[in-house]
Amino acid sequence: MDQVELFKALSNKTRLQILQWLKDPENNFPEQAEYGYDNGVCVGQIQKKAGLTQSTVSEYLSLLQRAGMVKATRVGQWTYYQRNEEAFNSLIQLIKKDI
């Protein structure tokens, strides 16, 4: 992953919020409870909380995925997104060593 693209992915208020919300899905996405949190949270829940359109949130999530910050899992007609904690650790190592 290109360093510049990684930081660009983090240079947006909504995208940062999504990453923060996904740290505590149970509290931030209570409506997800009936479907479980095993694979994360589905796009619709995130969209509702973000208050932007479906297309924008979908694009933000795939951008975060391309940057490696989240993992996506398709289950039926839903796509669940969850944080990729390894990417956060790598980012810290990147800042410590490379930048």
Added chain:
Amino acid sequence: MDQVELFKALSNKTRLQILQWLKDPENNFPEQAEYGYDNGVCVGQIQKKAGLTQSTVSEYLSLLQRAGMVKATRVGQWTYYQRNEEAFNSLIQLIKKDI
């Protein structure tokens, strides 16, 4: 410092390079030797290495300063820039705790 603005400051190849170069000024800016490295490296040296215009590099450096990533010291007609290592530590803490 706003988180988004901080990541925006890091979302540019040249600005990232400048921060990397300033980790090892002696090797990356040998011409600075005769003026010393105590306060960092002056704008002209950084501009020469970056290969962009003087105005662009000057703006990039003040942007990095506003983001807190570098410190500036004016000495005569020169402005010396050096890394602000505390800001890098804060950034790591920010990623660990807030994001």
Added chain:
DNA sequence: AAGATATATCGGATTTTTCCGATATCCCTA
């Protein structure tokens, strides 16, 4: 197979960023 629901992709208007040349400001020296 048709309709409904969830998500992804496309095209585009608007805003922001990039990077430049020109010019202004600051400081030093003759």
Added chain:
DNA sequence: TAGGGATATCGGAAAAATCCGATATATCTT
């Protein structure tokens, strides 16, 4: 104090990002 060198600021053209509505695709249900 006039001129020269170093840096900062300004105005703007081009490129990229933001975020939308419309539409396409995928999946489930009936």
